[in-house]
Amino acid sequence: MTTSPGLVAPAPAPEVTGRAPRRNRVRRDRLAGPLMAAPAVLLLLLFVALPFVAAVWFSFYNVRLGDPRDPAFMGLTQYARIFTDPDVSSQFLSALLHNFVFAAVVVPVQTALALGLAVLVQKNLPGIAVFRSVYFLPVVFPMALVALIWGLILARGSDGLLNSLLSFFSGGSFGAQDWLGSGRTALASVIVLSIWQGVGFQMVILLAALQQVPRDLYEAAQLDRANAWHRFVHVTLPGIRTTLVFVALYTTILSLRVFDQIYVLTRSGAGLNEDAARTVMYQAVSSAFDANNIGRASAISVVFFVIVVVLSLLQRRATRERED
Template structure:
């Protein structure tokens, strides 16, 4: 009798732990997801489909030529465009630097701010504040910081740090310094966003893991290496994916600060696509650039997910 009652208690428990979704649950989930799915359809899927269709034509605003179907010819022209190849190189270099550096900086800031100290919320707000500033405002401010001459703020700072050894440079008009200058701006502006995500991941790590490690005599470095990093694996993967996508979407800073110069050293795919579409009025060429850009970003993010798979949570 006792075993039967125990078996009767265990069965309901297993049903509660592994509930099967019902038809009503599925309908409710679809209803709640409908606004987001509709937004994706209207503002992502349909525009991309339209861009894909346009990229196979010779559409050009204000042109008297009739609309023609060119097939893959437009893509061949884009690949042969030296400005587009330079833009791809700049985007790749920007992402190659920004993804590891920004992720490491965000992780360091999150570790510093993951403390129960008086006024810690103020410091978190200060580090996150650049994220909420409009990029147009940030770009204008940093253009002033990068002003050429000895009176420029960045030149004055570097001259002071090096005790006068630094010679004033025109950062945004120097082909060797323009892209690094954009990287520094983007690093300052975007690290706070990744910091908040990693900070949330840090606060979800059970304290018991660190307490057990401390009892076993583990030092801080070993706790970071064997507890913090493995527990943040999925969070760090997400942060790197988001940073990669944002790096390839680089546009606002370029448009405001350098207009792709000097000598194309800061041009990007998005800047070239916008320039082709609206300045040169070559809508088909711009559409082809965006389709290629989307395909490349999709491949990169897929490879990241494939090469660094997420770990499933252990209950």
């Protein structure tokens, strides 16, 4: 194309490559993850990492609340007393045994109940939403309230609801039991309370996993004439195996750090046998605020933290090998 004399042809527009906007978009995408995780990381640092570091520091000193003197450095003495001092070591080992018994019962029973409830409420039946809400309702209640309610249920003598029901259905032949005060039933009572309160949370997690299992697998199993049990074993369980591992690991950690229900049932006048249901976290809190020994409480917490981490890693490794 020719131009008229005296006119200058316009310069060609610069080619837009789009590299700069794409580079900015990639940079924003890289920053999005850290920025979104920053609040959670900050909370973990403030309420988990920092208190743990402080506990490690306190464990090397003789720290007492309200003492005007400076904390005296004791080195590893607090740790040595946990395993060598007869009074401290006996309480610690007894509390650690109670934690293991609690976890050994709660983890499999609560996981199995949660899975059974999840399979039950998964079906689309009339009013099933009401059952889901009822099963999940105890999770909404704070543990202190749950402990108080169960304290009334398991109260000694004829005042307890459980004793009244057993006496009514047995025609008065069943004698009133001290469920919380007896050394044989105190820990078992706390276990029942904890399972009742926490099974709904695991049920919701497993219910979400069950709904993600492809329906085609069930249809293929039915075509192969597999019954309900075989479909559950060979289709359902493999489909939710990862979620089951998470639920078992999470329940184990919660079981090992049990404290609230022990404290409330012991200090509220419910009559829980302290020696029969003492846990490690309860002993740490008692050492800190009853015996006014922050150093010993910190040492107990650090030792217990190491034990929980080791057990969690062993459990995760065992479950990973089974998955492989």
